Every structure is written in C-alpha cells, then in structure tokens.
Amino acid sequence: MAERALRGSRLGAVSYENDESTEPAQRQVAAYSCPNGHRFAVPFSAEAEVPSTWECRLCGAVAVREDGATPAQSRTKPARSHWDMLLERRSIPELEAILEERLEYLRVNGRRKSA
Numbered sequence: 001m002a003e004r005a006l007r008g009s010r011l012g013a014v015s016y017e018n019d020e021s022t023e024p025a026q027r028q029v030a031a032y033s034c035p036n037g038h039r040f041a042v043p044f045s046a047e048a049e050v051p052s053t054w055e056c057r058l059c060g061a062v063a064v065r066e067d068g069a070t071p072a073q074s075r076t077k078p079a080r081s082h083w084d085m086l087l088e089r090r091s092i093p094e095l096e097a098i099l100e101e102r103l104e105y106l107r108v109n110g111r112r113k114s115a
Contacts, residue, residue: 025045025046026045026046026047027043027044027045027046028043028044028045028046028048028050029041029042029043029044030042030044030050030054030065030067031065031066031067032053032054032056032063032064032065032066033063033064033066034056034058034059034061034062034063034064035061035062035063036056036058036059036061038056038057038058038059038061038063039066040056040057040058040063042054050065052064052065053065
C-alpha cells in the first residue's frame with residue numbers, strides 16, 4: 001500500500017506530513033521605529049533576547065525599540081592608526097631626525113642604477 005502512495009512521486013517534491021498535531025513555537029513581537037518615521041514589527045522566539053536596535057527594512061537606518069529599551073552604550077577603544085603606534089615609540093623630533101638622515105642618504109647615494 002505504501003509503495004502505491006509513493007509511486008510516481010519524486011524525492012522532496014511533496015511532503016506527506018500534516019500540521020494537525022503540531023503547535024507553533026511561542027513568539028514575542030518587538031516594535032521598532034527608525035529616525036525617518038518608518039515603523040515595523042519583528043517576531044522573535046519567546047526565549048530569544050530581543051535586541052534594542054534593528055536595521056530598518058525600508059531605508060536601512062538604525063531603528064530603536066518603541067517600548068523604550070535603549071541600546072547599551074558600549075565603550076570601544078578607537079582604532080589605532082599606524083601613525084598613533086609610531087608616536088608611541090618615537091617623538092616628533094626623533095622622527096624628524098630620522099627623516100633628515102634618510103633624505104641625506106638618498107641625496108648622496110642617489111637612486112640605484114638599472115643594469
């Protein structure tokens with residue numbers, strides 16, 4: 001009997017399961033509004049931690065929750081540039097002396113000649 005039900009069907013083409021005995025997962029809905037006036041709701045699992053910010057679906061701006069949950073301000077260190085790291089090792093007068101020494105070397109020796 002089961003062979004007849006499956007005869008002629010392709011693998012994955014049709015699901016023979018039904019939703020009669022299944023219950024949907026518990027959900028919570030968080031409402032967001034963006035600075036451009038767009039309002040939207042995002043469903044989350046009941047166990048999920050709802051983020052305080054979400055990207056707006058219409059304009060891509062950062063939207064905040066309407067229930068007043070403000071995002072936690074994280075203190076991040078600013079990115080250090082090459083110049084910042086160089087100044088940690090050398091002072092400006094030292095760097096000027098090294099530059100002058102290198103320029104003098106290039107003036108005396110000139111560029112390498114191609115063979």
